[in-house]
């Protein structure tokens with residue numbers, strides 16, 4: 001991993017942040033992406049490795065392509081892409097949900113992830129090697145009440161991952177997805193628009209995964225020998241059996 005160029009979207013918080021730390025400790029060179037520049041700068045200060053910061057909204061197609069096309073030659077050869085940026089917005093039935101929330105999820109979690117993939121692919125294709133890991137979710141495996149559009153976005157990530165693996169099969173590029181259950185990050189605060197009390201309830205009485213737990217699984221996916229592609233990895237808290245069954249005390 002030493003000196004490998006790894007690009008992480010959504011590095012300004014949660015799983016992306018923890019993943020950056022794990023890779024930095026192994027000497028990777030990191031392209032850290034997110035909208036909040038000050039958070040990325042804070043992260044960069046904590047890492048003892050070469051970093052390059054890219055601030056863009058993944059929903060902005062032109063900004064995504066411009067960011068990667070503008071990379072200096074010394075940063076262009078991205079070997080690993082962690083497509084992690086994404087969030088849930090709202091938890092409501094279809095009939096009362098906000099269409100703005102839907103657009104934020106479909107445009108960010110689905111189209112944004114696709115734009116970043118397309119922007120990064122040329123350098124991997126030229127090298128005939130590389131690895132793309134997409135952040136899906138348990139919500140991309142099972143649909144739960146009031147989550148129809150977030151779940152739709154993560155089912156789409158699952159389908160896109162499978163299709164991408166087929167399309168890149170002859171090129172030696174590994175493609176996989178990781179699907180976490182409950183992870184305690186800023187995720188629920190974003191979902192509930194800053195309502196910290198409501199967000200805290202999501203993790204009450206159950207030991208959720210930490211961002212570091214997911215980061216170490218991502219690290220495993222990257223660290224296996226090149227002949228091995230971890231295609232699909234579901235990771236749950238021990239007390240969460242599926243989207244519905246959670247043992248809370």
Ligand code: NAP
Pocket residue numbers: 009010011012013014015016033034035036037039056057058059084085086087088108112135136137138179180181182183184185186187188190211
């Ligand atoms: P988080 O702490 O809220 O982090 C989300 C990250 O995504 C932030 O760095 C945010 O950066 C970035 N992001 C969101 N929308 C963006 C946009 N439009 N453009 C650019 N960056 C954007 O949440 P997390 O739990 O680490 O989530 C990371 C991924 O894991 C997401 O794809 C999420 O769906 C998935 N996931 C989370 C859980 C969970 O329970 N936490 C479970 C399964 C899957 P900026 O705000 O700075 O742009």
